[in-house]
Amino acid sequence: MPRVSRNRRLELLGIGTAAGVFSGLFGVGGGMIMVPLLILWLGYDERTATGTSLAAIIVISAIGATTQAFYGNLHVDDGLLVGIPAVGGVLLGTWLQQRVSMRVISGLFALLLTALAVELVLA
């Protein structure tokens, strides 16, 4: 990696490690950790931070899923059942991002997450 300085590698190691632990613990990509740190610490702009975070998530989710497979926790059929429609969702989401108010999306998303949190604890 000739273009990445030693200092930058250490910074990426720090952010990556935090995101990795978070990803392993919660089954998420870790973007919620990486995006703000890339912006606030490394000075990325918001869109570059989200795009670069997604590239890191490819590697993180592959490593996390492989490790979980060794524990025998992976349900491949269920993963495909939600993962394949989600690929269509990504294309829809990037299209929508250009056309719908982010405030409306954020508000609806917050309502959905709150309902899910309640249901998860009560279930």
Add this chain to the structure above:
Amino acid sequence: MIVEAALIGLAAGAVSGMLGVGGGILFVPALVLVLGLSQVDGEATSLLAILPVAIVGTWRQQRYGNVRLVEGLLMGALAAAGTVGGVALVNVLPAHVVKIGFAVLLLFTAFQMIRRALVPDAEPKPEEAGS
């Protein structure tokens, strides 16, 4: 049930495309509440579901010039020890602790989203206009 899970998957992808995250925050509840997986199995399977989403999302963002590919992939590779450690940890923690931790994560994210909803939309950046 299958239709419901697929629809939540679609929503997770849409959220991923709009917010630049993996979508796990919706995959995990879908797998646990709709498909009946245990919390840890749901989290494990969520990581698998995230993979194609992240690949397609990166490809889209790359076309808009928003990806520093070398730094992103390097950051992911350097995250390996943390990721394996997190997976090892979740496999030894009591299930209810993991579940409550995840519920807290959902509420924290909801709080962040509400704050975002209350702030007026920022002016679109010039490069967003045509994308």
